[in-house]
Amino acid sequence: MGCFGLPGGNAFDSLLWSGLASKVRSARPSSGRPGAIQTMLKAISTYIYVRERLHPGLLDKLVSGGAQTIEIFGARQHLDYANRKQHVREIADWFRTSGVPLHSVHAPLYADYEWGRTGSPPINIASTDRAARIEAMDEIKRAIELAEQIPFRFLIQHIGLPNESYSEHKFEAAMTSVEHLRAFAKPLGVRVLLENIPNDLSSPERLLEFIRVTHFGDVGVCFDTGHAHMVSDVPQTFESLKNHIHSTHVHDNAKDRDSHLWPGAGTINWKETLELLNTAPHRPPLLLEIDGDEKINPVEKMNEIFGQLVPA
Numbered sequence: 001m002g003c004f005g006l007p008g009g010n011a012f013d014s015l016l017w018s019g020l021a022s023k024v025r026s027a028r029p030s031s032g033r034p035g036a037i038q039t040m041l042k043a044i045s046t047y048i049y050v051r052e053r054l055h056p057g058l059l060d061k062l063v064s065g066g067a068q069t070i071e072i073f074g075a076r077q078h079l080d081y082a083n084r085k086q087h088v089r090e091i092a093d094w095f096r097t098s099g100v101p102l103h104s105v106h107a108p109l110y111a112d113y114e115w116g117r118t119g120s121p122p123i124n125i126a127s128t129d130r131a132a133r134i135e136a137m138d139e140i141k142r143a144i145e146l147a148e149q150i151p152f153r154f155l156i157q158h159i160g161l162p163n164e165s166y167s168e169h170k171f172e173a174a175m176t177s178v179e180h181l182r183a184f185a186k187p188l189g190v191r192v193l194l195e196n197i198p199n200d201l202s203s204p205e206r207l208l209e210f211i212r213v214t215h216f217g218d219v220g221v222c223f224d225t226g227h228a229h230m231v232s233d234v235p236q237t238f239e240s241l242k243n244h245i246h247s248t249h250v251h252d253n254a255k256d257r258d259s260h261l262w263p264g265a266g267t268i269n270w271k272e273t274l275e276l277l278n279t280a281p282h283r284p285p286l287l288l289e290i291d292g293d294e295k296i297n298p299v300e301k302m303n304e305i306f307g308q309l310v311p312a
């Protein structure tokens with residue numbers, strides 16, 4: 001499984017991925033030629049349907065749009081990960097029968113069913129309030145436990161809230177949290193990936209510092225194109241994080257706000273971005289993380305975008 005850069009996976013992990021690897025090999029006709037561009041795996045986050053309860057019909061749509069692997073956005077109203085007898089089982093059955101691997105799960109941002117509107121504070125692993133941090137980790141662990149029913153490889157984790165300022169205390173709190181989460185995730189075959197988000201705790205420099213100081217060799221990065229573009233730019237952020245990138249969040253914006261648009265609808269240079277992503281040594285998938293828009297048919301748009309970004 002060298003092409004995924006992840007030696008030492010457990011048994012179900014390698015079983016799951018050996019099936020996928022043959023698909024990847026056939027999707028990479030040029031892989032035998034040195035220097036030829038290899039095709040990235042086509043992937044999408046269920047975030048595009050986050051306002052709806054996730055069901056097999058929605059997952060089928062993502063596959064007909066061209067997705068070869070999927071990220072689930074961890075929000076209770078979307079996938080009730082705490083409801084393991086019914087909702088999780090229904091989704092687990094879909095993954096088992098479709099043979100499509102679950103690539104990753106995005107850690108929840110809220111612990112309730114309504115984006116925090118019930119008054120529950122947002123989940124923040126960098127909180128300096130120990131009790132709040134423990135509550136946050138309990139909720140994230142419920143989402144990690146999905147792996148018992150639907151094996152997946154990566155948990156995508158934010159450090160702090162959007163626009164959060166830096167402090168040494170918060171940074172240390174985040175290190176303690178991630179240490180705990182990775183220990184919990186490891187026996188389930190899951191690795192933690194930290195995401196570059198627009199705040200002072202998650203700049204490329206801070207993420208590199210985090211990985212260097214903690215010596216967490218199994219903690220990597222989910223490279224978010226839209227966030228890189230908003231905060232600085234894609235090439236600079238990519239080059240700093242390149243060697244740690246195991247997954248992506250691919251979306252566009254006009255640098256004004258985190259709008260999660262389809263590639264091409266904002267101001268990112270996609271030709272340059274794709275050339276860069278293709279040089280990432282751990283071969284991340286091209287994973288779309290798009291804000292749903294009722295005027296755009298996701299299946300048609302996915303086919304169009306994958307056709308443009310991932311050469312056949």
Ligand SMILES: [Zn+2]
Nearest residue numbers: 195224249289
């Ligand atoms: Zn993201």
